[in-house]
Amino acid sequence: MSELLEVSDLVIEYHGATVVRAVDHVSLTIAPGEVLALVGESGCGKSSLARAVVGMEKPRAGAVTYRGSEVPLLGVRRRRAQFTSIQMVFQDPNSSLNPRIRVGQQISEGIRAAVERGDEGSQPEEWLERVGLPIEMVARYAHELSGGQRQRVAIARALAARPDLLVADEPISALDASSQASVADMMRKLALDAGAGLLFISHDLAIVRLIADRTVVMYRGKIVESGVSDLIWNDPVHPYTRALISAIPEPDGKGNLPAAPAADAPEEWRMTLPEALDRA
Amino acid sequence: MSDITTPQTADAAAASTTPVLTVDGLTIGIGSRKNVKSIVKGISLALTPGRIQGLAGESGSGKTVTSLAMLGLLPSNAVVGGSIRLGDTELVGMTHRQLNEIRGRRIAMIFQDPSSSLHPQLTVGTQLTDHVKRHMKMSSKQARAHAIELLDRVRVPNPAEALARYPHQFSGGQRQRIAIAIALACDPIVLLADEPTTALDVTVQAGILHLLRDLADERQLAVLLVTHDLGVMSAIADDIAVMRHGEIVESNVRSEIFVNPQHAYTRELLASLPGAAGFEEASE
Amino acid sequence: MRKRRLKIPAAWITPLGVIGAVIAIAWVGIAFTARLWVPFDPLSQDLPRLQAPGIDTLMGTDALGRDIFSRLMTGASVTIPLALMLVLMSLVVGTLIGAIAGYFGKWVDELLMRLTDLVMAFPTVILAMVVAAALGPSLFNAVIAAFVVSWPQYARMTRSIVLGLRTQNYVMAGRLMGFSPFKTLRVDIAPNVVGPILVLASLDVGTAILLLSGLSFLGLGAQPPTAEWGSMISAAIQNFDSWWIGLFPGLAILTVVMAFNFVGDSLRDIFDPTSQVSRAGARS
Numbered sequence: 118m119s120e121l122l123e124v125s126d127l128v129i130e131y132h133g134a135t136v137v138r139a140v141d142h143v144s145l146t147i148a149p150g151e152v153l154a155l156v157g158e159s160g161c162g163k164s165s166l167a168r169a170v171v172g173m174e175k176p177r178a179g180a181v182t183y184r185g186s187e188v189p190l191l192g193v194r195r196r197r198a199q200f201t202s203i204q205m206v207f208q209d210p211n212s213s214l215n216p217r218i219r220v221g222q223q224i225s226e227g228i229r230a231a232v233e234r235g236d237e238g239s240q241p242e243e244w245l246e247r248v249g250l251p252i253e254m255v256a257r258y259a260h261e262l263s264g265g266q267r268q269r270v271a272i273a274r275a276l277a278a279r280p281d282l283l284v285a286d287e288p289i290s291a292l293d294a295s296s297q298a299s300v301a302d303m304m305r306k307l308a309l310d311a312g313a314g315l316l317f318i319s320h321d322l323a324i325v326r327l328i329a330d331r332t333v334v335m336y337r338g339k340i341v342e343s344g345v346s347d348l349i350w351n352d353p354v355h356p357y358t359r360a361l362i363s364a365i366p367e368p369d370g371k372g373n374l375p376a377a378p379a380a381d382a383p384e385e386w387r388m389t390l391p392e393a394l395d396r397a
Numbered sequence: 398m399s400d401i402t403t404p405q406t407a408d409a410a411a412a413s414t415t416p417v418l419t420v421d422g423l424t425i426g427i428g429s430r431k432n433v434k435s436i437v438k439g440i441s442l443a444l445t446p447g448r449i450q451g452l453a454g455e456s457g458s459g460k461t462v463t464s465l466a467m468l469g470l471l472p473s474n475a476v477v478g479g480s481i482r483l484g485d486t487e488l489v490g491m492t493h494r495q496l497n498e499i500r501g502r503r504i505a506m507i508f509q510d511p512s513s514s515l516h517p518q519l520t521v522g523t524q525l526t527d528h529v530k531r532h533m534k535m536s537s538k539q540a541r542a543h544a545i546e547l548l549d550r551v552r553v554p555n556p557a558e559a560l561a562r563y564p565h566q567f568s569g570g571q572r573q574r575i576a577i578a579i580a581l582a583c584d585p586i587v588l589l590a591d592e593p594t595t596a597l598d599v600t601v602q603a604g605i606l607h608l609l610r611d612l613a614d615e616r617q618l619a620v621l622l623v624t625h626d627l628g629v630m631s632a633i634a635d636d637i638a639v640m641r642h643g644e645i646v647e648s649n650v651r652s653e654i655f656v657n658p659q660h661a662y663t664r665e666l667l668a669s670l671p672g673a674a675g676f677e678e679a680s681e
Numbered sequence: 682m683r684k685r686r687l688k689i690p691a692a693w694i695t696p697l698g699v700i701g702a703v704i705a706i707a708w709v710g711i712a713f714t715a716r717l718w719v720p721f722d723p724l725s726q727d728l729p730r731l732q733a734p735g736i737d738t739l740m741g742t743d744a745l746g747r748d749i750f751s752r753l754m755t756g757a758s759v760t761i762p763l764a765l766m767l768v769l770m771s772l773v774v775g776t777l778i779g780a781i782a783g784y785f786g787k788w789v790d791e792l793l794m795r796l797t798d799l800v801m802a803f804p805t806v807i808l809a810m811v812v813a814a815a816l817g818p819s820l821f822n823a824v825i826a827a828f829v830v831s832w833p834q835y836a837r838m839t840r841s842i843v844l845g846l847r848t849q850n851y852v853m854a855g856r857l858m859g860f861s862p863f864k865t866l867r868v869d870i871a872p873n874v875v876g877p878i879l880v881l882a883s884l885d886v887g888t889a890i891l892l893l894s895g896l897s898f899l900g901l902g903a904q905p906p907t908a909e910w911g912s913m914i915s916a917a918i919q920n921f922d923s924w925w926i927g928l929f930p931g932l933a934i935l936t937v938v939m940a941f942n943f944v945g946d947s948l949r950d951i952f953d954p955t956s957q958v959s960r961a962g963a964r965s
């Protein structure tokens with residue numbers, strides 16, 4: 118197969134006082150140069166899936182394969198160079214930067230990973246520019262940055278490692294609309310130019326529609342709708358996808374609050390509609 | 398600074414109550430003695446009971462720093478000028494002990510990064526009930542019931558069970574909702590909400606927005622809503638201030654901002670909305 | 682690039698911290714130079730016996746006609762360097778063990794932590810006495826005994842910090858980039874452990890001095906005629922009427938221990954995010 122990433126029948130569970138099944142038999146693939154978006158309700162298992170893809174979470178069942186070989190669990194051992202081309206931008210920009218190391222040096226670590234793999238080197242300043250930050254920020258510490266700036270530094274670091282597969286977990290949620298557009302666009306361009314795959318997690322369908330080739334909608338651990346982004350946006354089939362699109366607040370200045378779905382969600386959101394899957 | 402438009406008098410009259418929190422000519426600089434970087438350059442805002450004041454603006458424009466200043470939570474190398482008054486009490490220059498009385502109890506804040514307001518090694522239940530027991534003098538049992546009710550209002554699934562879990566056992570959006578619950582736990586009179594819904598999908602977001610609107614309407618909570626999401630702004634903010642480079646470039650009632658933006662930057666912001674022409678261009 | 686300079690933010694400077702630091706530095710200075718300037722040889726017995734404090738013998742003489750002031754000052758050069766060395770040894774060994782246990786987890790953790798539990802289950806002084814008695818009374822053995830009981834607290838603390846850090850996203854990000862375990866410990870973990878460990882160490886200097894003098898007092902540490910504070914106090918017991926023999930060494934111990942505790946406390950305020958004005962402050 119020519120797929121870059123293949124997730125097959127993945128199950129992730131958390132065993133605590135109760136068993137939480139965060140991801141429930143999910144399969145998806147990403148080809149080189151493809152942007153796949155993963156959207157869904159808060160708590161539906163998007164981050165769990167992302168962590169499993171990079172090897173931070175042990176699958177209960179199913180497998181994650183990257184270029185034909187299974188992604189090893191990220192243990193205490195050093196990760197083999199073959200897998201350092203998988204990078205992740207974490208959902209919480211705050212804890213994803215080391216508080217005691219300057220921004221520039223953290224980006225340099227990404228660059229070093231790329232060089233060790235035999236890719237070309239680069240300068241931290243270049244990456245800061247790409248994510249729209251002034252180059253003086255190399256000398257800053259994470260706590261001296263705003264939320265959106267931190268998020269962009271985290272993106273810069275991941276990109277500096279020149280990943281072939283980038284898993285970006287809500288990478289631009291803290292940015293204002295114009296930076297969102299430019300950063301998302303830049304990520305997409307980089308992925309396309311380098312032939313890399315991008316798994317882009319977001320809850321914002323409006324952005325997703327613009328940068329993703331295909332979109333996967335998850336609800337309570339399961340995929341409820343998937344296929345070409347435009348199709349899903351323009352003609353959602355699954356009731357949950359419809360609710361997701363209609364709850365986007367319209368920025369018209371009229372003060373219309375989108376109706377909030379009842380606390381206990383409608384039963385129909387859980388159903389599987391075969392025609393909603395793999396829409397092309 | 399030159400072209401600040403003042404709120405329309407018609408609407409200002411409708412909100413007859415006087416502001417609870419007034420920010421006047423606030424300046425904030427951060428840095429060592431010789432090298433202070435000016436971050437907020439003289440902004441003025443007023444939070445009125447029952448109204449939601451939106452604060453929009455570019456990333457890095459000083460929104461978070463402004464709201465941290467209202468709680469006295471800036472780093473120790475920050476220099477604050479101007480005035481922040483809660484009722485008649487001046488907050489600028491207060492000691493930490495005095496501020497501690499006000500923080501959490503009268504002014505609560507939902508932080509932009511929910512993880513920073515949650516203690517990683519305490520269960521969610523402990524964090525919610527400690528707070529309530531201390532400030533509202535409730536028994537453990539009452540506090541627990543109160544906590545469950547709060548978690549339910551912010552739509553955390555299985556609230557009773559959630560109390561026993563630690564923050565890292567929740568998803569990003571769930572943590573954000575828990576942080577909202579903690580902020581609301583002690584019935585504050587002013588709520589500073591810094592990007593309260595960024596980690597939430599739109600359906601859950603709609604629930605939180607309803608909650609904020611209800612709190613403002615029913616309990617006369619004064620809310621400062623910091624968000625870059627103009628959709629959210631349009632949905633619940635009564636007044637909107639637009640910030641850029643540490644200054645408020647435009648401030649007006651909601652409808653005016655959206656329909657009749659005065660400042661070039663406000664227009665630019667509106668143009669960059671998803672779906673608007675500017676956005677499509679940028680992503681081609 | 683920015684110039685690196687040691688700058689101490691004003692908020693860190695507390696009166697007690699400054700007093701503590703001055704006294705501690707003075708004692709350390711005395712410890713390393715005392716032999717050069719004390720008026721009498723601390724071991725020579727040619728002064729009048731049991732002479733009360735006066736002009737030529739500032740703190741009087743003991744039962745053998747030795748100058749207490751000279752003995753006290755040179756005593757500093759016995760106890761303080763040994764205490765510092767003891768703390769350093771415990772710090773290095775304890776931190777290393779704790780870091781390894783916390784980072785590698787599983788059976789490594791289990792094994793190392795059982796070991797520390799074992800040590801910590803005994804009362805410190807009793808265990809130190811047992812070890813010192815078993816090795817034979819000498820100052821060197823007292824240090825070994827004190828070391829045996831004091832490293833586990835460093836291991837405990839480091840382990841719990843490392844456990845918390847191990848799952849931090851930035852540590853994960855480093856691992857994804859192919860950091861070796863050693864590099865992760867050095868770059869992502871160590872810098873965040875240093876602060877709390879430093880606090881513990883400075884508080885521990887006082888404890889170490891008490892422990893070493895205590896062992897000498899019991900006759901398990903310094904042997905006569907060495908000038909050591911604990912053994913000086915113990916000698917005072919035989920001459921109860923001559924208050925100066927015991928008082929001055931007692932005061933010496935008191936001031937050193939207090940000084941290091943003040944320093945430790947103010948360091949704690951600096952490093953501990955919860956006692957500082959931080960975002961976490963909003964919780965309380």
Ligand SMILES: Nc1ncnc2c1ncn2[C@@H]1O[C@H](COP(=O)(O)OP(=O)(O)OP(=O)(O)O)[C@@H](O)[C@H]1O
Binds near residue numbers: 131138161320596598
């Ligand atoms: N360590 C854990 N222990 C127990 N339950 C967990 C743990 N981590 C996550 N969960 C639960 O698993 C579910 C999925 O979590 P996940 O973080 O994958 O959600 P998400 O889709 O990323 O949501 P969000 O958009 O809010 O970030 C949630 O219900 C969460 O409460």
Ligand SMILES: Nc1ncnc2c1ncn2[C@@H]1O[C@H](COP(=O)(O)OP(=O)(O)OP(=O)(O)O)[C@@H](O)[C@H]1O
Binds near residue numbers: 434
């Ligand atoms: N401790 C600090 N030291 C130096 N500069 C700082 C510090 N904290 C914040 N800044 C700078 O102040 C500016 C305003 O930061 P602030 O966090 O208020 O932005 P924001 O408007 O909340 O942005 P965002 O939407 O990205 O969160 C930023 O340019 C930031 O880099």
Ligand SMILES: [Mg+2]
Binds near residue numbers: 165208569
């Ligand atoms: Mg998530």
Ligand SMILES: [Mg+2]
Binds near residue numbers: 460509
């Ligand atoms: Mg901010």
